Amino acid sequence: MSETDVLEDGAVTETALDRNKAGKADLPSDCFACGADVVGTFCYNCGQKNDDCRRSILSLGGETLTGVFSIDSKFFRTLGAMIARPGHYVREYGDGRRSVFTPPIRFFLVISFVFFTIMALTDTYFLTLKPRLADPTEDAGQIAAMFETESGEIQTVNFDFLFLTRASEAEYTAKEAEIFVNFINERVLSDADETDEEDVAVAQQVSSIADRINEVALNPKPFNIALNSWLPRLMFVMAPLMAVLGLVFVRGKDALVYDHLILSLNVHAVMFLALIVAVFAASLLPGSIVSLVFVMVLFVYYLLTLKGAFKRGWVKTFSASIFVFLVYAIVMFASLMTVSIIAIRDTT
Numbered sequence: 001m002s003e004t005d006v007l008e009d010g011a012v013t014e015t016a017l018d019r020n021k022a023g024k025a026d027l028p029s030d031c032f033a034c035g036a037d038v039v040g041t042f043c044y045n046c047g048q049k050n051d052d053c054r055r056s057i058l059s060l061g062g063e064t065l066t067g068v069f070s071i072d073s074k075f076f077r078t079l080g081a082m083i084a085r086p087g088h089y090v091r092e093y094g095d096g097r098r099s100v101f102t103p104p105i106r107f108f109l110v111i112s113f114v115f116f117t118i119m120a121l122t123d124t125y126f127l128t129l130k131p132r133l134a135d136p137t138e139d140a141g142q143i144a145a146m147f148e149t150e151s152g153e154i155q156t157v158n159f160d161f162l163f164l165t166r167a168s169e170a171e172y173t174a175k176e177a178e179i180f181v182n183f184i185n186e187r188v189l190s191d192a193d194e195t196d197e198e199d200v201a202v203a204q205q206v207s208s209i210a211d212r213i214n215e216v217a218l219n220p221k222p223f224n225i226a227l228n229s230w231l232p233r234l235m236f237v238m239a240p241l242m243a244v245l246g247l248v249f250v251r252g253k254d255a256l257v258y259d260h261l262i263l264s265l266n267v268h269a270v271m272f273l274a275l276i277v278a279v280f281a282a283s284l285l286p287g288s289i290v291s292l293v294f295v296m297v298l299f300v301y302y303l304l305t306l307k308g309a310f311k312r313g314w315v316k317t318f319s320a321s322i323f324v325f326l327v328y329a330i331v332m333f334a335s336l337m338t339v340s341i342i343a344i345r346d347t348t
Contacts, residue, residue, distance in 0.1 A: 031043040031045065031046060031048060031050060032048065032050070033046050033048045034046045034048075038050045074100060074101055074102045075102045075107065075110070077100060077101060077102075078101045078102040078107055079107075081101070082266060082269070082270055083270075085308065086301060086304035086305040086307075086308045087263075087304065087305045087306065087307060087308020087309035087310075088308055088309075089101060089262075089266060090259065090262050090263045090266055090305065090308070090309035091308065091309050091310075093262055094254070094258065094259045094262055094309075104261075104262050104265035104266060104269075105265060107265070107269050108239075108265045108268055108269045108272075111269045111272045111273055111276075112232060112235065112269075112272045114272075114276065115272045115275050115276050115279075116228060116232075118276055118279055119228070119279065122166065122279060122280075123166060123167040124164055124165065124166055124167070124279050124282070125162075125164070125165050125166075125167060125220050125221070125224045126163075126164065126224055126227055126228060126231070127161060127162070127163065127224065127227060127336075127340065128161075128162040128165045128217070128220045128224070129161060129162075129213060129216055129217050129220070130162060130217055162287050163278075163282070163287045163290065163291045164275075164278055164279055164282040164287065164290065165282065165287065166282075166283060167220075167221070174218075177214050177217070177218055180210070180214055180217075181210065181211070181214060212344050212345075213344070215347075216344055216347065222347040223343050223344060223347045224343075225347075226342075226343035226346045226347050227339060227340060227343040230339040230342065230343065231339070234335055234336075234339060235268060237335070238268070238328070238331070238332060238335070239261070239264045239265055239268050240261065240264070241328065241331060242260075242263075242264040242267065242268075242324060242328055243257060243260035243261045243263070243264040244257075244260075245323065245324040245327055245328060246260045246263065246264070246306070246320065246324055247260055248320075248323065248324075249316065249319060249320030249323060249324075250306065250310050250312055250316070250317075250320055252310075254310060254311075255309075255310045259309065259310075263305060263306065263309050266305060267298075267301065267302050267305060270298075270301055271298055274294055274297055274298060274301075275294070278290050278293075278294050281293075295329075298325075299321065299325050302321055302324070302325060303317060303318065303321040306320060306321055
């Protein structure tokens with residue numbers, strides 16, 4: 001009988017035998033947690049693995065990372081189900097067919113970890129701010145401010161928010177920075193009523209904010225490092241929000257909070273997959289097009305996932321998707337602006 005076979009009388013598990021080879025002490029044949037006889041690697045009574053933690057911190061750390069970020073056949077089966085059959089994974093997992101799939105939270109963590117790793121390796125900034133000179137007749141929809149140069153020429157400063165920009169493309173020159181500062185000084189500080197302390201204080205505050213924006217535009221890396229530290233925390237707020245919003249329209253025995261949480265984690269994992277694709281697409285296409293396609297793909301995927309998971313009618317599913325996506329987008333935009341302000345504050 002091999003070492004991995006189970007012996008009835010005082011047998012030790014495969015883990016214990018492996019540790020004996022390494023000179024470790026024998027592990028008992030009863031469970032550490034509940035004391036039940038162990039038959040196999042895991043306790044049949046409480047499910048705990050028959051192993052202790054008497055090994056180096058490096059070994060424990062490696063086992064933890066392997067457990068959280070392991071990529072096996074289950075991972076690729078889950079990935080295939082998510083992409084090829086939106087909603088199928090949510091339905092199957094909620095109905096109890098879980099052993100063949102990667103758990104939702106683990107899948108989400110792996111994909112988000114891959115996304116931030118690719119961002120770092122490709123030196124891509126999630127968000128950059130670039131004040132730029134432009135013709136006053138163009139980009140009418142942009143946040144803009146006109147001013148007159150020393151030569152009397154009227155020019156415009158547009159504030160562009162660039163999405164997924166490579167560091168080499170996020171160029172903001174010192175000359176542009178100087179013009180931006182001059183605009184603020186000429187149009188804000190000079191227009192302030194020196195006899196009105198409140199007016200002067202507001203002007204100085206605006207000037208201070210402009211200096212910070214200028215600093216972030218000139219050096220976006222520290223800002224994005226701070227922003228990237230907030231994005232994972234933001235996702236752990238947005239995922240439950242999407243689940244709660246979905247419950248407003250779609251409820252029932254097959255659509256409980258648990259089911260909506262699985263769906264939300266599914267959608268957010270696919271969102272990070274789409275962002276990974278967007279990182280590479282942004283080097284080939286304008287950022288505005290990439291952003292538009294990203295939003296459209298995410299909406300369609302949520303619609304199809306909601307339909308596939310809960311099998312409601314198309315009218316109800318579409319109405320729910322519009323409601324969830326609209327509220328989610330508003331909250332997400334407000335949250336991104338908030339964490340961006342915090343990131344600017346922390347890096348300037």
